[in-house]
Amino acid sequence: MTPIFSLFSRLLFEVAIGARDVSTINKFGGIVLGIAAIDDILLGSKYFIMESCGMAWITHVGGFALSKVLAQDKKYFDKPANAPTRVVQVLVKDGDDARNLVSAVWGQFCVVGTMLGVGLVWALVRGWQSTLVGFAVAPVFAVTMMAQTRLVSRCEIRNKGPREEVPKVYCEIISNIRGISCIAFEGVFRSQFDAATDKTLITGVMGAFVEGCTYPHLPR
Incomplete structure (x- = not known):
């Protein structure tokens, strides 16, 4: 939809020369508003469809994984790597x-691939000389994207640990709720859970600044 917004330049031109032709201004103004409305509807539909597909897929995978876990014998859960807290963490957190x-990567990959493919073909058809000159900027763009991807990856790795700690502490509390109530250790475990959630919030806010600064530069 972005190239279609070039009609906005005609509207700006008509306004810049003193708005002499009101009918033309109204015409192109209505077209631009219509395009903006369609663009927002398509953008919202994309997110709705991809989020629905992602939720349906992870629900199916989670149900299949849970059925496999329930089919295991007791020796499977005696291993430290297969502790109930770890299994719940993998099913819930890693699944999410x-x-x-x-919901995000595949849809964005299709959008970027389509925009680059169609844009390059159209540019080569209209003027291959200027397009080849534009390729000189490609290394700069690639280096910038690599740096941005590395920063985001570091933030994700740093945030993953605290996010995994929250369900781990929660599962430990739920699995030992009777013992905790008997010895009156509710305050201790509550402080542990609050500390885990506070740490997750702090690391999430710090990572959101890095990821949020690069989001406006990504194609929709």
């Missing part, structure tokens, strides 16, 4: 992280 693969 994998949902972004469908």
Whole structure:
């Protein structure tokens, strides 16, 4: 939809020369408003469809994984790597992280691939000389994207640990709720849970600044 917004330049031109032709201004103004409305509807539909597909996919995968876990014998859960807290963490937290693969990554990959493919073909058809000159900026763009990706990856790795700690502490409290109530250790475990959530919030806010600064530069 972005190239279609070039009609906005005609509207700016008509206004800049003194708004002499009111009918033309109204015509192109209505067209621009219509395009903006369609663009927002398509953008919202994209997010709705991809989020729905991602949730349906992760629900199916989670149900399949849970059925496999329930089919295991007792020796499977005696291993430290297969503790109930770890299993719940993998099913819930890691599954939610994998949902972004469908809801965000695949959709954005299709959008970027389509924009680059169609844009390059159209540019080569209209003027291949100028397009080849524009390729000189490609290394700068690639280096910038690599730096941005590395920063975001570091933030994700740093945020993953605190996010995993919250369900781990929660599962430990729930699994030992009777013992905690008997020995009156509610305050201790509450402070542990609050500390885990506070740490997650702090690291999340710090990472959101890095990721949020690069979001406006990504194609929708």
